[in-house]
Amino acid sequence: MKNTLRRTLVLGLSALFVASCSDDTSSPQLIGSVVVSPLSATVVAGNKQQLTVNVTDTDGNVITGEPVVWTSGNTNIATVSQTGEVTAVAAGGPILITAFVGGKTGHTALTVLPVPVATVTLTPNPASVQVGRTTNLTVTTRDANNNVLTGRTVTMTSSNANVATVTNAGVVTGVAVGSATITATSEGRTATTVVNVVAATP
Structure with a gap:
């Protein structure tokens, strides 16, 4: 009787251990690529352009929720917010607008045109x-x-x-x-x- 109870207890503990291991999904996803859209853009000075970023893992699966850091290659020509909104400041370019995600980067080439003569x-x-x-x-x-x-x-x-x-x-x-x-x-x-x-x- 005692042996039966002991075996039952051991089997129960083993099952709990296996279940807890199988539920562990906290391992980080490896970022494979960062793609900024559009890949190139032309904006008239004073106007804005919204950029988006697509992040995928090494298997090509889309990753969401990763923090993105945006930078402009020349803030005298265009600035970019941390939501990816570009503000064209003055004519020039092309310059690179870069998105940094988990050690990977994506870029778009931005050209700013002068305000047209009316x-x-x-x-x-x-x-x-x-x-x-x-x-x-x-x-x-x-x-x-x-x-x-x-x-x-x-x-x-x-x-x-x-x-x-x-x-x-x-x-x-x-x-x-x-x-x-x-x-x-x-x-x-x-x-x-x-x-x-x-x-x-x-």
């Missing part, structure tokens, strides 16, 4: 200049929010170079008496002004 103005309008003399025109470029944009490429043309010529810097030269239309173009946006050329005074 309107162009040309002053004075109209303008006048004497034959053989020069006058200066002023070009102003603005974005959709009416903010002045600087450093933009502007091309200037004259409708009649026999009456007045113009440089890309806005310098108009009177050639002969008459009128000419001067056009300023920047990023596909245009503005015009009429230049009246009058006879030179003695």
